[in-house]
Amino acid sequence: MSDVKYSKEHEWIKLEGDVATIGITKHATEMLGDIVFAELPEKGSNVEKDGTAGVVESTKAASDVYTPVSGEVVDTNQEIVDDPSKINQDPENSAWFFKLKIKDKSEMDSLMNKDDYDKFAKENNT
Amino acid sequence: METKKTSLYQLHQDCNAKFVEFAGYQMPIQYSEGIVEEHKFTRNHSGIFDVSHMGQLFIYGGDELIKDLEKIFPLDLNNLKINHSKYSFLMDKDAGIQDDLIITKINEGFLIILNAACKDNDFKILKELLNEKYKMVLDENRSLIAIQGPKSSEILNDVIDGVKDLNFMSGNWFLFDNQKVYITRSGYTGEDGFEISIPNNFAEKLTRELINKGSKLAGLGARDTLRLEAGLCLYGHDLDKDKTPVEANLKWAISKERISKGDFIGSDIIIKQLNDGVSKIRVGIKPEGRIIAREKTKIFNQSDVHIGEITSGTFGPSVNGPVAMGYVENEFSKKNTKVFLEVRGKKYAANICSLPFYKKSYVKGVN
Numbered sequence: 001m002s003d004v005k006y007s008k009e010h011e012w013i014k015l016e017g018d019v020a021t022i023g024i025t026k027h028a029t030e031m032l033g034d035i036v037f038a039e040l041p042e043k044g045s046n047v048e049k050d051g052t053a054g055v056v057e058s059t060k061a062a063s064d065v066y067t068p069v070s071g072e073v074v075d076t077n078q079e080i081v082d083d084p085s086k087i088n089q090d091p092e093n094s095a096w097f098f099k100l101k102i103k104d105k106s107e108m109d110s111l112m113n114k115d116d117y118d119k120f121a122k123e124n125n126t
Numbered sequence: 127m128e129t130k131k132t133s134l135y136q137l138h139q140d141c142n143a144k145f146v147e148f149a150g151y152q153m154p155i156q157y158s159e160g161i162v163e164e165h166k167f168t169r170n171h172s173g174i175f176d177v178s179h180m181g182q183l184f185i186y187g188g189d190e191l192i193k194d195l196e197k198i199f200p201l202d203l204n205n206l207k208i209n210h211s212k213y214s215f216l217m218d219k220d221a222g223i224q225d226d227l228i229i230t231k232i233n234e235g236f237l238i239i240l241n242a243a244c245k246d247n248d249f250k251i252l253k254e255l256l257n258e259k260y261k262m263v264l265d266e267n268r269s270l271i272a273i274q275g276p277k278s279s280e281i282l283n284d285v286i287d288g289v290k291d292l293n294f295m296s297g298n299w300f301l302f303d304n305q306k307v308y309i310t311r312s313g314y315t316g317e318d319g320f321e322i323s324i325p326n327n328f329a330e331k332l333t334r335e336l337i338n339k340g341s342k343l344a345g346l347g348a349r350d351t352l353r354l355e356a357g358l359c360l361y362g363h364d365l366d367k368d369k370t371p372v373e374a375n376l377k378w379a380i381s382k383e384r385i386s387k388g389d390f391i392g393s394d395i396i397i398k399q400l401n402d403g404v405s406k407i408r409v410g411i412k413p414e415g416r417i418i419a420r421e422k423t424k425i426f427n428q429s430d431v432h433i434g435e436i437t438s439g440t441f442g443p444s445v446n447g448p449v450a451m452g453y454v455e456n457e458f459s460k461k462n463t464k465v466f467l468e469v470r471g472k473k474y475a476a477n478i479c480s481l482p483f484y485k486k487s488y489v490k491g492v493n
Contacts, residue, residue: 085162
């Protein structure tokens with residue numbers, strides 16, 4: 001699982017070839033509570049590193065989802081739009097948000113590995 | 127100012143509550159199971175809410191007090207039976223709502239349940255309006271525990287015998303552990319339920335017994351989704367000083383008898399609005415699809431003209447979709463009128479609908 005990296009905005013990113021799959025972490029879902037709405041970027045659109053690429057809403061509030069790398073959106077997960085509770089159930093696997101054709105693999109370098117992220121999440125438990 | 131804690135604070139902590147500051151109190155927004163589960167458990171079984179932050183104002187007096195309170199509240203208090211409750215509001219002279227409340231006639235006078243954020247100001251206003259003629263106690267020594275949902279009657283009756291015989295919007299004194307508790311059959315969830323005024327030192331014991339009998343704690347998050355599905359207003363959001371009871375579509379709560387006399391604070395405006403109509407009015411709003419329109423979301427008509435604003439909006443777990451209420455210009459307030467809600471720069475279709483979103487199951491009369 002060493003190919004999965006994490007952002008400070010609590011997204012995970014898994015790179016396979018030049019396609020990156022992106023979702024939000026289990027820690028993020030625990031902070032958000034029950035997710036009841038998800039909005040994803042449009043297929044074919046281009047997103048920029050650290051830019052907004054979606055929205056999740058809990059019963060309490062809306063939160064932006066950011067993309068940790070730049071690229072073209074090649075696929076989105078309609079299942080989580082139809083049933084957002086799937087994000088709480090399996091956030092780091094089947095409830096991925098979108099796939100990007102990554103523009104610059106070096107953008108992955110600044111992201112955290114699992115141990116660093118777990119430590120970061122523990123320290124930023126708000 | 128340091129935030130206050132209710133008598134159940136330790137119990138909330140033991141039950142892994144997430145806390146938020148609300149009206150100067152550390153209150154549980156949810157417990158480990160989360161808002162949706164707590165909401166559904168309340169609808170299907172029984173949920174316990176710590177609402178001890180709310181004001182419990184006892185005003186002691188007899189016939190003269192009734193006359194004086196009728197100058198303030200648009201209610202027929204003279205004909206209200208002992209131990210019966212009414213929903214009402216404290217208005218200013220322009221009929222702006224300063225608080226909404228439940229007032230119960232008790233043997234000793236009246237018990238008024240006030241919103242936490244308003245209670246100190248309400249106390250000051252009422253004291254002045256009543257010219258300090260009566261003994262008034264905003265009781266900090268009592269907690270307020272609500273138990274709501276279809277199984278609540280059975281559960282509470284197991285602990286305090288006789289409560290199941292109370293009618294909706296009525297109450298009485300009962301004994302719990304030799305302590306006098308005042309229980310009303312009422313609530314804020316659209317479900318059958320009770321609110322229990324109990325001395326602070328016994329609140330945790332009672333709550334633990336209710337949990338042992340099968341009820342579960344539910345936080346302010348679930349309370350909000352439940353009340354919104356039930357079409358009930360939240361002060362500071364759906365109601366405030368810039369809105370009158372007529373605009374808030376709460377004219378059912380104003381006594382017809384009192385309107386004909388018109389001798390309460392704000393009555394001039396209320397009577398004028400009842401005769402001439404209002405320019406804006408509170409409505410239910412059902413977004414199409416899953417989009418959630420929250421407070422302050424702008425509402426537009428089909429010609430893209432701004433016609434109002436959302437005052438409460440969330441996802442309704444029992445409705446299994448988004449629900450909202452807000453104020454629109456009167457001509458767009460008819461059921462099934464198509465409107466558009468601006469969320470994150472995009473406009474989404476929605477329909478004006480009747481309230482509640484979720485049908486209530488209050489017990490009207492058991493006797």
